[in-house]
Amino acid sequence: MSVHKDKSGIYIKHKNKTIRKNDKGEHFSGKREAQAYEALLKTRETEKKNRLPLLSELGEEYLAYKKGRVKEESIERYNRYIKFHLLKYLDDKPIDQYTMQDIDLLRTELNSHDLATNYKNDIITATKAMFKYARLYHDLRNSVFERLDKFQDTFDDVQKKVNKKFNVWDFADFDRFYRCVWADVEKAMSEHDQKQEFRLRNFLMFFVISFDTGARKAEVWGLRIKDYDQEHHLYDINKQIKQKLDYKFDTLKNRFSIRTIEAGNFAHEKILEHIQYLRTLNGYSEEWFIFGGPKNLPNTSLNHFKEKYVELSKVPDITIHEIRHSHATLLIDLGVPIEAVSKRLGHSNVGITQQVYAHVLKRKNTQLVSVWNDAISKSECEIFSKSSQT
Secondary structure (H helix, E strand, O other), X not given: OEEEEEOOEEEEEEOOEEEOEOOOOOEOOOHHHHHHHHXXXXXXXXXHHHOOOEHHHHHHHHHHHXXXXXXXXXXXXXXXXXXXXXXXXXXXXXXXXXXXXXXXXHHHHHHHOOOOHHHHHHHHHHHHHHHHHHHHHOOOOOOHHHHOOOOOOXXXXXXXXXHOOOOXXXXXXXXXXXXXXXXXHHHHHHOOOHHHHHHHHHHHHHHHHHHHHOOOHHHHHOOEHHHEEOOOOEEEEOOEEEHHHOOEEEOOOOHHHOEEEEOOHHXXXXXXXXXXXXXXXXXXXXOOEOOOEOOOOOXXXXXXXXXXXXXXXXXXXXXXXXXXHHHHXXXXXXXXXXXXXXXXXXXXXXXXXXXXXXXXXHHHHHHHHHHHHHHHHHOOOHHHHHHHHO
């Protein structure tokens, strides 16, 4: 660094940057003041080299480290945790200067806001991971953040999970929805409206595959013709299309989401018919999407389509994601083991499936006792017959 003067006044040259103002935003009044500020900058640089990074600096460094290692949406989520929670609730100081008082303050602040327990725990998990990174790359010793415990579910949280319900379709609902759409497909065909026929056929296939597999919306979007084994009736779910990434391919949610799913007879028949239809179109390729052909139809159009035919067919108004819930609920009600349902859905562990469908399992457990009592009443054993009479 060095002090200079030109027509605009006195300035400092520092790392190819021209500095004309002090920390208060004031121009240097003279050479002596500029030299003093130059000395202050040198002192700060020395202190920075000899200290551990500030929380804000660690946050930026950690996000840069995670980039390319996790999905972009995860980076956005981590950035949200750091910017809107950690740096909002805690002083921005060197990471080795935090104490248990800071931990208590963080927990108090998180608790004082209307945040879901899962969300607060996600912040804690991300924070501990960031300080684990600091331990590895900055030789941080005895971080108090290692003692940052997660929040326990409140009674209301537990009750919400147990009683959580969502709208679902049964087979009759899907039948009405399908026949309503197909009537318009036939109408478009009779009127030789090829554009409308193409749109309706592709939208309908999205719902056929979603209802048949219970796959996530992004997974269905990512299915190409070559991903369906026509001989063995198998879907190969190995990637997804992300709306946030401008409908580009992305890796699946977790390694358990990579799976092969067998198609039901009805869906298999409709997929073959749909592929046969696509073959008649110019430019047909096995790289085409089952839903959309050469490119995916947009999410907004999908929702408009769903809303229109839900109203026309008079079926329950469900979200796209609730089609996945419909599939799982039907399987559980049919007595399919929860472990098999979990694998079909691509959950990372069966506990997630049990939690999401706790209300369905609760109903099944109630039915279990009825089945047990019915079996006893039909038995010819004397002790059971006496018990049933009391």
